[in-house]
Every structure is written in structure tokens, then in C-alpha cells.
Amino acid sequence: MEAFRLLELLILLAVLAGLVGLLLRCNLFLKVLAMDVMGSAVVALFVLLAARSGLRSPILGRTPDGAIQAVGASAWADPIPQAVILTAIVIGLSIQALLLVVISRLSLRDPCLDLASFDVRETR
């Protein structure tokens, strides 16, 4: 259980690092990367959550005499957080892709992608 707490703490630190990066970095690309750091940390959190009860994925297999049953170790990982985070990974990936497309369009305006050249108060 001690290891679980330690890993949980490290993951939350990674989330915090991502948030600080998002806040302080001036480059748009680095901001998106910082957001990805947060996303990856959350994936790690769910994987850790699933591994509390065991490490093996509960996948059915075939025993030597032909019957279908769960094979291998007896301590199974919790499948629900794993299923959930699979969805979140897909969503995170697609959002990342969309953001990078927009950034590549924005780089036509300022190749340095400096936040200050986009984030201006409108002078209407």
C-alpha cells in the first residue's frame, strides 16, 4: 500500500507540473505539450487504480483441456478503470491532433508561436 501512495503522489505531482507549465510557458506548442503531460498523468492514475487488486488483465484464455476460462495468475486488475481510460486516451489523442492542426495554422502568423502575439485585447 505504501508503494501505491508514493506512486499516487508522483502522479499528482506530474499533473501539477503540467498545470504550472500550462500557466507559465509562453510558447503555444509547449502549452499544448504541458496539457499532454497532465493527460498522461491521468492515464497513469487510472492504470494505478486498476492495479490495486492485481497486475494481470482479466482476459479469457483456453486451458490445455479446451475449456475457456480466465487463465494465469489469480490477482486480476480491475477492468473498469482500464476500459474507462481507453476512451479517455482516444479523446485526448484526437484533441491533441486538433490543437496541433490549429497551431500549425497559427504558425503562419507568428512562426515563434509566442503567446503574446495572439493573446491581445481586441481594439474594437
Place this chain on the structure above:
Amino acid sequence: MIAALSPETILTAWLLLPFLAAFLAALLPALARWLALGCVLATAAIAAAIGLQAMPATLLLLGPDGVALAPDALAVPFLLLNALVCGAVLLDGWQRPTAGPFLLLLMVLQGGLNSAFVSVDLISLYVCLEVVGVSAFLLVLSSRSDRCLWVGLRYLLIGNTVMTLYLIGAAVIYLQQGSFRFEAVALTSGGGALALLLVGLFTKSGLFLSGLWLPRTHAESPAEVSALLSGVVVAGGLCPLVRLIDGMPSLSAVMVPIGLASAALGILFALVETDAKRLLAWSTLSQVGFVVLVPAAAGLYALAHGLAKAALFLVARRFPSRQLLGWTSRPLPAAVAWPLWIASLSIVGAPPLLGYLAKQQLDEAIAGPTALVTTVLMVGTAAVYARLWGTSISVALAKDPAGSGAASEQAPLEASWSAGVVLLLAALLLLTVLLPIAGWGGTASWVGATASMAELASSILKAAAKTALVLLAALVVHRTLEPLRRLGQLRLPDLERFQDLVGSVGIVGASLMVALQP
């Protein structure tokens, strides 16, 4: 044939319909408008069926750990709002050629919102809100200007960041309770997980400091996208938020101050704003604050505000100028001025409109100092909209038949009424009568008064007198502020830089964690 289908099958098919229709529209672009219209009608029909209790109140897909849905009375006004606003945007653009995948995105957005309104587990809600966020982002981008690229990027970046925090909250809830259901959220002891969930939903619904992304996003988008964003996309965060507050009465100690603060913040910035669309967007931020005050009045309030605000944004396209300085000196065409007055009077809460019903329900549910502050804030709301009144109706287009070629081409568009705006205004008027007759929600008490006509007449007179007083006070405020605004003496700090947005999400999250500590 229909009778043979079980209600569960119909509900599932209805949730899938917009997504299937969007795929079909990609293959057969000629049918896109009709498919979108079909989705809108299906949503309206399902909302009516749920309102008449013809549908099961809960629905479980894929077993006990699967997707939990609750198409109950709380979702009805939100579903109705979704159908009406999407329908109005569709009708508004019926004559115009649509830009790119606009209709396809409209259908996906509608499907995502439908699911967000009825889902009652944290993970389904997460998926729905991300679908809504991505389709809203692509809609913002539909104008393809550089400005919109940046505004859209900002929207998606902030939205995805808070949803990441939301997922951490969901993970902690699962760790404690072994379930992702909303009921499990109500049972948790620690405040940290709840604070993370709430900061996600607050940001999605544009509430208080975490909603500071909202004004620029809603103001810079094209008119029909602004109408969708302000009318119904914010409701995607509001509906689950109201569900959570409804299940946890202890939360209202936090929600009432935040709701009032959000209303005050929005009104303050709207009062000194110099741009008409930004004024409307700040007003959305303030109205969202009123919605979360009391769960009992939330649905109707969100419906009334969403319909009126969508109508306002749809006519904002035809404003001669967005500049508020010298607003009264520029006459508006009748097809702009009338919707502007009717919709803003509904938001202010004038009697024959839906906004009046919503304000009355809110007034009944609150008491003491909260009621007093709410009244003051309603005067502020009226003072904000007083800035948009006072223009004359232009007849210039009619008396200049032999104008230049460009002018006569522009005239029909400027002067004609948009079918979408008419639909929204009709809904604002008719629902005021229909909802109490159907005995829906908390409006039944209002019908009870019809037993004696005298009582009804006196209650209407009282409401009219109160509205008149609020309007009078608002005009005084407006007249006092107007000279100061003209001199440019009223300035507020710019809180909408990217750092401010991330920082305010952090501040709201941290203060929620402190406030929710048991």
C-alpha cells in the same frame, strides 16, 4: 409498428440518431438539412414524451457498471432548449448556403448535448462533454479567420484541461466508492474529488471566474455559432451541475454565493462594455449564475435564458455596428428591433414572457438576504439591457426603392424576418401559456391560482408592478452611468488573457477544495 417498440429502444435509438444522421449527411450532403431537421423534431418529441411521463425514468445500458441514463423531469427543459435552439439556427440558415460541415457538426453537437443532459454517470458525462467541446470548437473555427483560430484553440485548451482535472476527481470517487454514478458522488466524504469535478463543470458552464473564457469565445464566433454556444452549449455543463446539487443539498451553501458572485461579475463587466456582442456574452455569464442558485428553478431559468439569448445573438448579425457608443443614434430595422426588445424583456423578466415565469419560480424558491441580492442583481440585468434599447426603427430601406445595386441587394436580407428568430420568440411567448397548462414542473402552483380569476389578476398586477419598479430603477442606473461611460471613465481590468484563464481555474479549484473540506 411504433407501438411494438419498447420505450427503452426508442430512447436508445433517439440518442444514436444524431450521430447516424451526421454520418449519413457526410455521404449525402443534399439531405443534410432534412436530416438535421429530423433530429431536432425527434429531440422535441422525446422531450414532450418525457414531460408526459411516457418514458422510463432510468435506463441502464451494458449492465450495472455500464452507461446510466436518467431521462427524467429535470432533463426536459434542457432537451426542449436543445431542440428549439438547434432548430432556430437551422431555420435561420435555411436560405443560405452552409459553410463546410456546419450541419454535420450541428447534429453531432445536438447528439452530444442530448446525451449529456440524460447521463448520470461521471464517465458517460465526460465523453459527452468532450464530444460537445470538440464539435463546438470546430463550429467556432467555421469562419476560418485568424482571430477565430486563436479563440477556438483557447476554448479547447481550457476545456480539455478542466476535463482532465474532472477525470482525476472521477478516479478518486471510484477509489472511494467503487462506482462512477452520481449517487456515489453524493456519498463521498472528502472535498478534494468533489472540488475537481465541480471546477470542470463550472468551467464548462461558464460560471464565475472559471467562466472568464466565455465572453471572448462567444463574442468572436460567427452569429449562429454564438447563438448555439450561449443558448445551449453552456447548458451542457449546467444540467449535470444541477443534478449534482439536487442530490447533495449541502452543496447549496457553496453554490448560492458562487451563483450570486457570477451574476454580479457578469453584470459589472456588461455595464462598462463597449461592444454589443461582448455585452451579450457577459450577460450570459451573469445569467448562468442565476441558473445555479436553486435546483428547483434551474431548468426553467436555463430554458428561458437560452431561448432569449440565442434570439439576441441571431439578430446580432444584423446590427449596423457592434459599437455601443452612439447606439441610440443608429436606427435598427424592425426585424432586428422587435426581437431585440422581446428577447431582452424576457431576460429582464417582463410578465407575458417565459423569463417572467422563470423569475417568479426563482423568487418563490429563495428567501431572506439572497432574495434581496437577487432583486438588486435583476435591476443590474435590466440596466445592462437598457443600453440596447432606445433606438428608433428605421424605415429608410422602404423609402429608398431606387437605391444603388448593392443597397437593394442587401435590403431583403436586412429587413426580412429570420424564421429561426421567429421560432424562438414564439417559443418565449407560447411556452408561458403552455407550460402551466401542462402542469409541468413547479409551474403548477401558478395554475392553481386560476381557480379564482381575481387572485390571478392580482398576482399578475403585482408582478407587473414589480417589473415596472425594476425597470424604473434600471433606467435610473442606466442614466447615471451613461455620461461616465461616454467620457471613458469606467474601465475594468482585462481578465481574459490566457494566463488569467488558467489561473482562475486554479483559484476556483483551490477555493472549492478549502470550502468543501468537511
